[in-house]
Amino acid sequence: MIFKIILAEDEPAAQRHLKSIIKKKCLGFEVVGIAEDGLEALEMVEKMNPDLLISDIRMPRMDGMDLVARVKDSQPGIYSIIISGYEEFEYAKEAIKSDVIDYLLKPINIPALISLLEKLHRKLSLREYDDIRRDLILQLSGQITSGTKPVGKLLMAVIRRNGLHSRFTQAIGNKPSKEMIDIFNGVLLPEEKESVWLFEGRDDNEWCLVAQAEKLHYSRFQELVKRLSISLPNCSFYNAVLAIIFPVNKTNTHLTKLYQILREQSILGESRVFFEDSPSTSERLKNTSLDSLFFKKLDFACKNGKADILIQDLKSHFRIWQKDRLPMLKLLIELRHIITHVLQYCPDKCNLEIGLEVELDTAVMDSFNYDDLFDRFIIIFKTSLSHIEPLTPKMGSRESLERITNYITTHIGDDLSVPFLCRIFSISQSYLNKIFHKYMDQSVTEFIRILRIEKSIILMKESSEILLKDLSLMVGYDDASYFSKVFKATKGVSPLKYRELRL
Structure with missing residues (x-):
């Protein structure tokens, strides 16, 4: 990871010397600007937003201490290093109280500068890693589409231990347990730890792995997913699904797709790895339903x-x-x-x-x-x-009719064909109509039709802008035209005319 430096130094020889050391010896940094006085440096900082400011104390127009204080007020995330002569040593120590990362004495000790920048690079890398992690949490949850840190394109995998995720738990982005972090760190190479993130999924049996595609090859990412999966503790079987390279603003979209694949294709007791473009298993599932x-x-x-x-x-x-x-x-x-x-x-x-x-x-x-x-x-x-009552109402009684009408009322938008109702309640069609005629003085079909029409009127009252096709589906008619004919036969006018005249 390369971090940006702005040098504030009014002596050209010192400028060249510092820039040469950083370029040759400090590979994790790049000098992006050199200013000859404090005001010019402040303008560069505001324009370039560097990670580090290295400033001499004595400069024209604005000295280093004032510059560091101004930068701290406006952009507190920028680290600073003060360079001072020996005679300014006590003055330079005051910089520490201003949250300057450190100070160096002139003439510059090259090993000291290298050591200081190496320490600072580790600190900046950790901060950058945590900043990207926070952005990714928001992107995974769909709260934002682009973060504050540029990460390029991503690779992503969801790994699940054992069975399906419950519909009654829903979270993403929590910090994994210490045990999982140790396992995660154990499968990574040192140079990979700045570009791969592990998140806990929707429960403690699921994890989401995200990596920067430009820093980790897809085949290596696939290997990491496999190694992490087989290392899961208390795991009888696992399922993992991988997304190919995609832009960061599509993170939540791809996560949703991975969840769908896991839910639709995971098989009890089998450890498997899927890919985002894995074919569906639905076509091979024939005659598996209960008859x-x-x-x-x-x-x-x-x-x-x-x-x-x-x-x-x-x-x-x-x-x-x-x-x-x-x-x-x-x-x-x-x-x-x-x-x-x-x-x-x-x-x-x-x-x-x-x-x-x-x-x-x-x-x-x-x-x-x-x-x-x-x-x-x-x-x-x-x-x-x-929980079933030990005494079931005698079929043909008013109580048994109430069970049927209660079912119809609560399932008015579902299939309520006579054969279906007969199967549900284990009676014949003739017997079903017999008890309806006995107690309701109408057939079951008439009862359903009237109930559906009355329900449609209630729905139209609740929403004056509901579309006819939606209304018909909500009361159990797949064909809006047929529903309109039934409505007109019952009420004398079409649903739209009824709404216009009565509602």
Whole structure:
């Protein structure tokens, strides 16, 4: 890392001498300006924003002490070195109280100057590293797109230990633990430590690695990611995904993409390394979903409180998922469908739902393999079943109708076809219509249609500018034109005309 120096010295011979020493012996610095008096030096400092000011004490127009004090007030981040003659020694020592980094006596002792600049280079490098780290935290979180320090293009990787990240934790940029910092430093070469940063990810099982592309070759970065991944403590398996060279203002965009790839392609129990352009696994996932027969058995288990009848079926599905290498996200969705289905039978569904969702996310996040996840899921499954009331309302009673109408009301924007409802509640179509005619004096289709129209009117009242296509989707109609026809058949006018006349 090269840092900029401005020299303030009124003697040409001393100027040349200092500049020559710095150029030949202090490779981490570059003299970018030479001023012959204090005022000229102050103007250069304001224009060039150097990292270091080296100033003689005695100069025309403004002496070195005044110059250093002015620079400290206007740009306190700039370090200064005062050069003085022996007779000014006591005066020069006062510079230390002004936060001048150090002072040198004339004639310049070359080893002393080199030693001082080496010490200062380490201090400046550490400060630069920390400044870039702060910028990167803001860029990773999307708060800014460009930082205060130029870093050029970047390389980035997200490394995850064990299972998926939980949806209920969200943070990025925290300082990693001392153990992880030691592991990180152990895989880096000394010259790499100024251009690679490690951040804790969204929880303590995830890390984000960022490097300057111009200082670290992509193949070496890939090697670092692999070495860091296999060195993770308490790790049963890992997943890592890498982003190719990209501009710094796209940091958050690429991080989001890496998170998506990790979530969609990580496989339970397998250590893998992905790349940002890795092909999706969705095309090879055929017939992995739970079928209608399984849900019929699940309905029976819910109604009769017999979780054990499904244990073997669940075990068989877990084996199929493992054989097919089902990504963990898809696996989580399938398990969530089971718990959501069970909750339809629970009277205290609203209070139970979040707690069980968190337990399920945690199980997938913490499991080491399929057997481990199976054992954890069975506990959650049995817990959800235990909250079902022991006496299920007799089918055909008003209580059973209320269960159906409650479901329709809370899922008005979803698929509410008669075959779907019959499958959910394990009854025939003729029987479903029979209980609706008995207690509601209308068919289930009529009930849904009227409920959807009334809901659309409420939505139009809440938002006068809602688009027709959005409104129709929100009440369960994929075709806005068909929704408009149904609305007009029910209310006598189209939705747009109704809003114009009534709202």
